[in-house]
Amino acid sequence: RIIRIEEGLRKEEIAEIMANNLGWDESEKEEFINAHLALNSEDLEGRYFPKTYMLLLGENPFQVSTTMFYEFSKNSNKIKKTKKSDIVNPDTAVKIASIIQREAGGKSDMKLISGIIWNRLFSGMKLQMDATLQYAKGNEDDGWWRKVNSIDKNIDSPYNTYLYRDLPPTPIANPGLAAIDAAYNPQKTSCLYYLHDKKRNIHCAKTYEEHKRNINRYLK
Numbered sequence: 001r002i003i004r005i006e007e008g009l010r011k012e013e014i015a016e017i018m019a020n021n022l023g024w025d026e027s028e029k030e031e032f033i034n035a036h037l038a039l040n041s042e043d044l045e046g047r048y049f050p051k052t053y054m055l056l057l058g059e060n061p062f063q064v065s066t067t068m069f070y071e072f073s074k075n076s077n078k079i080k081k082t083k084k085s086d087i088v089n090p091d092t093a094v095k096i097a098s099i100i101q102r103e104a105g106g107k108s109d110m111k112l113i114s115g116i117i118w119n120r121l122f123s124g125m126k127l128q129m130d131a132t133l134q135y136a137k138g139n140e141d142d143g144w145w146r147k148v149n150s151i152d153k154n155i156d157s158p159y160n161t162y163l164y165r166d167l168p169p170t171p172i173a174n175p176g177l178a179a180i181d182a183a184y185n186p187q188k189t190s191c192l193y194y195l196h197d198k199k200r201n202i203h204c205a206k207t208y209e210e211h212k213r214n215i216n217r218y219l220k
Helices: 011-022 026-033 035-039 061-076 090-103 107-123 130-137 150-154 177-184 208-218
Strands: 002-004 052-054 193-196 202-205
Touching: 002 011, 011 026, 011 061, 026 035, 026 061, 035 061, 061 177, 090 107, 090 130, 090 177, 107 177, 107 193, 107 202, 130 150, 193 208, 202 208
Parallel strands: none
Antiparallel strands: 002 052, 193 202
16 A cells, blocks of 8 residues: 655544545554653654654554654754754754744744744743644544634643643654754744744734734734
8 A cells, every 4th residue: 555644743643544545443553653662762753763664554552652653763854963963962853843833833933933833932932832732622523623713722732732831742743854954953033922824824923012013913
Protein backbone atom coordinates (compact mmCIF):
# COMPACT_ATOMS: atom_id res chain seq x y z
CA ARG A 1 0.00 0.00 0.00
CA ILE A 2 1.19 3.52 -0.82
CA ILE A 3 0.11 5.68 2.12
CA ARG A 4 0.53 9.45 2.38
CA ILE A 5 0.81 10.88 5.89
CA GLU A 6 0.36 14.65 5.85
CA GLU A 7 2.25 17.03 8.12
CA GLY A 8 0.60 18.12 11.36
CA LEU A 9 -1.53 15.06 12.18
CA ARG A 10 -2.00 13.60 15.66
CA LYS A 11 -0.99 9.98 16.18
CA GLU A 12 -4.69 9.06 16.48
CA GLU A 13 -5.29 10.44 12.98
CA ILE A 14 -2.30 8.52 11.65
CA ALA A 15 -3.58 5.34 13.30
CA GLU A 16 -6.92 5.78 11.52
CA ILE A 17 -5.24 6.22 8.12
CA MET A 18 -3.05 3.17 8.69
CA ALA A 19 -6.00 1.10 9.86
CA ASN A 20 -7.99 1.97 6.73
CA ASN A 21 -5.10 1.06 4.44
CA LEU A 22 -3.54 -1.90 6.24
CA GLY A 23 -6.65 -3.62 7.55
CA TRP A 24 -6.09 -3.01 11.25
CA ASP A 25 -8.85 -3.53 13.80
CA GLU A 26 -9.50 -1.30 16.82
CA SER A 27 -7.04 -3.17 19.04
CA GLU A 28 -4.28 -2.72 16.47
CA LYS A 29 -5.05 0.99 16.22
CA GLU A 30 -4.62 1.20 20.00
CA GLU A 31 -1.32 -0.68 19.73
CA PHE A 32 -0.03 1.99 17.36
CA ILE A 33 -1.29 4.86 19.53
CA ASN A 34 0.39 3.33 22.59
CA ALA A 35 3.49 1.94 20.87
CA HIS A 36 5.70 3.84 23.32
CA LEU A 37 4.51 1.53 26.11
CA ALA A 38 5.91 -1.50 24.29
CA LEU A 39 9.19 0.35 23.82
CA ASN A 40 9.20 1.49 27.45
CA SER A 41 9.78 5.02 26.24
CA GLU A 42 8.10 8.42 26.32
CA ASP A 43 5.14 9.21 24.10
CA LEU A 44 6.10 9.08 20.40
CA GLU A 45 3.74 11.89 19.44
CA GLY A 46 5.75 14.29 17.31
CA ARG A 47 8.16 11.61 16.10
CA TYR A 48 6.09 9.93 13.40
CA PHE A 49 7.62 11.49 10.31
CA PRO A 50 5.10 12.66 7.69
CA LYS A 51 5.84 11.40 4.18
CA THR A 52 4.61 8.87 1.61
CA TYR A 53 5.21 5.32 2.81
CA MET A 54 5.10 2.01 0.98
CA LEU A 55 3.88 -0.58 3.50
CA LEU A 56 2.71 -4.18 3.28
CA LEU A 57 -0.96 -4.97 3.76
CA GLY A 58 -1.28 -6.38 7.26
CA GLU A 59 1.98 -4.87 8.51
CA ASN A 60 1.64 -4.72 12.28
CA PRO A 61 1.45 -1.52 14.36
CA PHE A 62 4.83 -1.98 16.01
CA GLN A 63 6.57 -2.33 12.64
CA VAL A 64 4.85 0.79 11.29
CA SER A 65 5.65 2.76 14.44
CA THR A 66 9.31 1.73 14.21
CA THR A 67 9.48 2.65 10.51
CA MET A 68 7.99 6.12 11.07
CA PHE A 69 10.22 6.82 14.07
CA TYR A 70 13.29 5.77 12.07
CA GLU A 71 12.32 8.22 9.31
CA PHE A 72 11.95 10.97 11.89
CA SER A 73 15.40 10.28 13.34
CA LYS A 74 17.05 10.04 9.91
CA ASN A 75 15.53 13.25 8.58
CA SER A 76 15.78 15.39 11.72
CA ASN A 77 19.47 14.55 12.02
CA LYS A 78 20.05 16.25 8.64
CA ILE A 79 19.03 19.66 9.95
CA LYS A 80 21.80 22.22 10.24
CA LYS A 81 21.49 24.06 13.52
CA THR A 82 22.72 27.54 14.38
CA LYS A 83 25.49 27.67 16.97
CA LYS A 84 23.12 29.19 19.50
CA SER A 85 20.57 26.42 19.00
CA ASP A 86 23.08 23.57 19.31
CA ILE A 87 22.22 23.48 23.01
CA VAL A 88 18.47 23.15 22.42
CA ASN A 89 17.07 19.98 23.92
CA PRO A 90 15.64 17.79 21.09
CA ASP A 91 12.44 17.20 23.07
CA THR A 92 11.94 20.97 23.35
CA ALA A 93 12.60 21.42 19.64
CA VAL A 94 10.01 18.82 18.65
CA LYS A 95 7.38 20.37 20.94
CA ILE A 96 8.00 23.76 19.36
CA ALA A 97 8.05 22.27 15.85
CA SER A 98 4.67 20.64 16.43
CA ILE A 99 3.16 23.98 17.46
CA ILE A 100 4.74 25.73 14.48
CA GLN A 101 3.31 23.07 12.16
CA ARG A 102 -0.23 23.63 13.41
CA GLU A 103 0.01 27.42 13.72
CA ALA A 104 1.76 28.33 10.45
CA GLY A 105 -0.05 29.47 7.34
CA GLY A 106 2.69 27.82 5.27
CA LYS A 107 6.41 27.11 5.26
CA SER A 108 7.24 30.78 4.59
CA ASP A 109 6.16 31.96 8.05
CA MET A 110 7.43 29.03 10.13
CA LYS A 111 10.73 30.62 11.17
CA LEU A 112 8.99 33.85 12.17
CA ILE A 113 6.52 31.94 14.36
CA SER A 114 9.44 30.04 15.84
CA GLY A 115 11.15 33.32 16.72
CA ILE A 116 7.98 34.57 18.42
CA ILE A 117 7.58 31.34 20.40
CA TRP A 118 11.19 31.53 21.58
CA ASN A 119 10.72 35.22 22.48
CA ARG A 120 7.73 34.34 24.61
CA LEU A 121 9.56 31.51 26.34
CA PHE A 122 12.61 33.66 27.06
CA SER A 123 10.47 36.52 28.38
CA GLY A 124 8.43 34.25 30.67
CA MET A 125 5.15 34.89 28.84
CA LYS A 126 2.44 32.29 28.42
CA LEU A 127 2.48 30.93 24.89
CA GLN A 128 -1.30 31.32 24.44
CA MET A 129 -1.40 29.20 21.30
CA ASP A 130 -4.75 27.99 19.95
CA ALA A 131 -3.20 24.83 18.51
CA THR A 132 -2.24 23.52 21.96
CA LEU A 133 -5.77 24.15 23.18
CA GLN A 134 -7.15 22.31 20.15
CA TYR A 135 -5.01 19.34 21.17
CA ALA A 136 -6.43 19.50 24.68
CA LYS A 137 -10.07 19.50 23.54
CA GLY A 138 -9.78 17.26 20.48
CA ASN A 139 -11.47 13.87 20.38
CA GLU A 140 -12.59 11.28 17.83
CA ASP A 141 -16.30 12.02 18.14
CA ASP A 142 -16.24 15.82 17.85
CA GLY A 143 -13.07 16.28 15.81
CA TRP A 144 -9.36 16.47 16.57
CA TRP A 145 -8.83 20.11 15.58
CA ARG A 146 -11.99 21.98 16.52
CA LYS A 147 -12.17 25.77 16.50
CA VAL A 148 -11.17 27.40 19.79
CA ASN A 149 -13.79 29.50 21.57
CA SER A 150 -13.20 31.97 24.40
CA ILE A 151 -14.71 29.60 26.99
CA ASP A 152 -12.19 26.91 26.00
CA LYS A 153 -9.41 29.01 27.50
CA ASN A 154 -10.64 27.87 30.93
CA ILE A 155 -10.08 24.16 30.18
CA ASP A 156 -7.86 22.76 32.92
CA SER A 157 -5.25 20.88 30.90
CA PRO A 158 -1.44 21.05 30.83
CA TYR A 159 -1.88 21.58 27.08
CA ASN A 160 -3.81 24.79 27.70
CA THR A 161 -1.10 27.37 27.16
CA TYR A 162 -3.55 30.15 28.01
CA LEU A 163 -3.62 28.84 31.59
CA TYR A 164 -0.20 27.29 32.01
CA ARG A 165 3.21 28.78 31.32
CA ASP A 166 5.90 27.10 29.22
CA LEU A 167 5.53 24.34 26.65
CA PRO A 168 2.97 21.51 26.78
CA PRO A 169 4.13 18.17 28.23
CA THR A 170 4.41 16.51 24.78
CA PRO A 171 4.31 17.56 21.12
CA ILE A 172 0.79 18.23 19.86
CA ALA A 173 1.23 16.86 16.32
CA ASN A 174 3.78 15.28 14.01
CA PRO A 175 5.73 18.05 12.26
CA GLY A 176 7.45 18.01 8.90
CA LEU A 177 11.07 18.86 8.22
CA ALA A 178 10.45 22.59 7.60
CA ALA A 179 8.80 23.00 11.00
CA ILE A 180 11.58 21.07 12.78
CA ASP A 181 14.18 23.19 10.98
CA ALA A 182 12.32 26.35 12.05
CA ALA A 183 12.31 25.24 15.68
CA TYR A 184 16.10 24.95 15.64
CA ASN A 185 16.69 28.00 13.46
CA PRO A 186 14.19 30.73 14.40
CA GLN A 187 14.00 34.04 12.61
CA LYS A 188 15.35 36.89 14.69
CA THR A 189 12.44 39.18 15.54
CA SER A 190 11.29 41.58 18.23
CA CYS A 191 7.66 40.49 17.76
CA LEU A 192 5.72 38.80 20.55
CA TYR A 193 2.32 38.51 18.85
CA TYR A 194 1.03 37.44 15.45
CA LEU A 195 -2.11 36.66 13.52
CA HIS A 196 -3.06 35.41 10.08
CA ASP A 197 -5.47 37.42 7.98
CA LYS A 198 -8.23 35.86 5.86
CA LYS A 199 -5.72 35.13 3.10
CA ARG A 200 -3.41 33.37 5.59
CA ASN A 201 -0.82 36.17 5.45
CA ILE A 202 0.97 36.65 8.76
CA HIS A 203 1.17 39.97 10.63
CA CYS A 204 3.29 40.26 13.76
CA ALA A 205 3.47 42.89 16.49
CA LYS A 206 5.94 43.94 19.16
CA THR A 207 3.29 45.04 21.69
CA TYR A 208 -0.23 43.95 22.62
CA GLU A 209 -1.58 47.36 21.62
CA GLU A 210 -0.11 46.94 18.16
CA HIS A 211 -1.53 43.42 18.03
CA LYS A 212 -5.01 44.74 18.83
CA ARG A 213 -4.68 47.22 15.98
CA ASN A 214 -3.78 44.32 13.68
CA ILE A 215 -6.86 42.43 14.86
CA ASN A 216 -9.08 45.41 14.02
CA ARG A 217 -7.36 45.93 10.70
CA TYR A 218 -7.11 42.37 9.40
CA LEU A 219 -9.81 40.34 11.15
CA LYS A 220 -12.75 42.71 11.57
